[in-house]
Amino acid sequence: MKIADNVYWVGVVDWNVRDFHGYSTMYGTSYNAYLIKDEKVVLIDTVKFGFEEDLLGKIEEITDRIDYVVVNHVEMDHAGALKAVLEKYPEAKIVTNARGKRGLKEAYGIERDVEVVKTGDRLKIGKQELMFIETPMVHWPDSMATYLIEQKILFPNDAFGMHYASSKLIDVELSEEDLEKVFFEAAKYYANIVLPYSQQVRKVLDELKKIELKMICPSHGIIWKDNIEKIVKKYDEWSSGKADRKIVIAYDSMWGYTEKALKKIVEGIEEVGVPYRIYKLRNSDFTELMAEVMQSKGLIVGSSTLNREIFPSVAAFLTYMKGLKPFDKVAAAFGSYGWSGEAVDKIVQVFKELNFEVVGAVKFRFSSDEKSEELKELGRKLAEKL
Numbered sequence: 518m519k520i521a522d523n524v525y526w527v528g529v530v531d532w533n534v535r536d537f538h539g540y541s542t543m544y545g546t547s548y549n550a551y552l553i554k555d556e557k558v559v560l561i562d563t564v565k566f567g568f569e570e571d572l573l574g575k576i577e578e579i580t581d582r583i584d585y586v587v588v589n590h591v592e593m594d595h596a597g598a599l600k601a602v603l604e605k606y607p608e609a610k611i612v613t614n615a616r617g618k619r620g621l622k623e624a625y626g627i628e629r630d631v632e633v634v635k636t637g638d639r640l641k642i643g644k645q646e647l648m649f650i651e652t653p654m655v656h657w658p659d660s661m662a663t664y665l666i667e668q669k670i671l672f673p674n675d676a677f678g679m680h681y682a683s684s685k686l687i688d689v690e691l692s693e694e695d696l697e698k699v700f701f702e703a704a705k706y707y708a709n710i711v712l713p714y715s716q717q718v719r720k721v722l723d724e725l726k727k728i729e730l731k732m733i734c735p736s737h738g739i740i741w742k743d744n745i746e747k748i749v750k751k752y753d754e755w756s757s758g759k760a761d762r763k764i765v766i767a768y769d770s771m772w773g774y775t776e777k778a779l780k781k782i783v784e785g786i787e788e789v790g791v792p793y794r795i796y797k798l799r800n801s802d803f804t805e806l807m808a809e810v811m812q813s814k815g816l817i818v819g820s821s822t823l824n825r826e827i828f829p830s831v832a833a834f835l836t837y838m839k840g841l842k843p844f845d846k847v848a849a850a851f852g853s854y855g856w857s858g859e860a861v862d863k864i865v866q867v868f869k870e871l872n873f874e875v876v877g878a879v880k881f882r883f884s885s886d887e888k889s890e891e892l893k894e895l896g897r898k899l900a901e902k903l
């Protein structure tokens with residue numbers, strides 16, 4: 518499928534994947550690989566293992582040789598089909614950075630002559646030239662972007678991508694409604710994959726200011742053409758911790774005491790008039806929830822105490838969230854207990870580790886009836902802070 522002058526999409530759409538290494542992909546995904554035909558033929562990335570035949574079939578329709586395979590990222594969904602490509606096109610030379618070279622050896626046992634590049638290096642492929650921009654830790658050490666200078670097309674691998682299977686490839690082809698879904702999926706992708714590396718993202722955004730962009734071709738989902746400015750602005754916002762005046766309330770409860778207390782907190786929030794979303798963690802999709810957490814300034818977490826611990830679904834979410842390092846949040850905790858009541862203190866501990874501003878924590882023995890006013894005040898106070 519041609520996407521620009523002698524540039525082809527040769528990726529695959531994985532319509533039915535719903536669990537992608539634990540990340541829930543409600544719309545499936547795609548593994549985008551690209552082929553540039555100049556005097557030299559360049560393949561940019563491959564696809565996930567298991568889809569080798571699809572990739573090779575598409576390449577075959579366009580070319581009978583490959584001169585270079587650029588490996589922007591060694592992860593299995595992009596380099597998983599590399600061995601199959603090299604078997605079919607043994608003369609192809611790998612182009613990657615030093616960490617990529619090591620990753621190929623460690624992950625796939627691929628040890629061969631590699632053209633090692635670093636930021637600013639160029640590779641002449643005929644009339645056109647490629648330039649490489651290392652993007653370490655966005656989101657793996659080896660991550661890199663490739664820029665087709667003459668056509669101003671950036672292939673940034675996972676950056677700016679989203680898990681979204683579609684029969685359309687480019688944003689210009691999408692309806693407003695689908696575009697909205699794509700932006701939410703891009704936010705979800707950022708929140709669940711890129712967020713811990715926001716400092717590095719800011720460095721990449723600075724690098725990108727030096728070049729002009731006509732197309733951004735990520736390794737998952739939709740290609741950006743008409744919305745480049747908007748997605749770059751979103752990355753700027755997400756990486757700088759900008760969030761909406763909204764509250765996420767995430768909780769779990771065994772006998773309903775913590776759940777009942779939630780209603781009082783909500784009354785307080787409603788008095789101030791801040792929008793909120795409630796998630797009972799046992800039934801919640803953590804991937805989606807993280808997108809909401811990233812985009813909301815306020816976070817309230819509730820848990821009863823079970824065996825001196827946070828209730829498992831709440832603990833699991835906190836562990837997941839902590840690893841993703843959300844920042845600049847205003848937070849509160851609450852929960853019921855029977856005798857020792859450790860859960861709320863442990864939630865606050867997590868908030869502190871993340872440097873959240875904690876506006877309060879309310880815990881109560883079994884029923885929260887005697888703490889109704891305190892709970893309402895907790896909701897009010899948090900909402901007023903936003």
Ligand SMILES: Cc1cc2nc3c(=O)[nH]c(=O)nc-3n(C[C@H](O)[C@H](O)[C@H](O)COP(=O)(O)O)c2cc1C
Nearest residue numbers: 770771772773774775821824825854855856857858
């Ligand atoms: C299996 C089990 C273990 C519990 N362990 C503790 C505990 O270690 N410390 C404590 O304070 N409460 C403990 N509790 C009591 C609950 O925290 C208490 O019933 C609380 O009100 C439940 O709130 P919920 O209905 O919101 O889940 C335990 C309850 C159960 C069912």
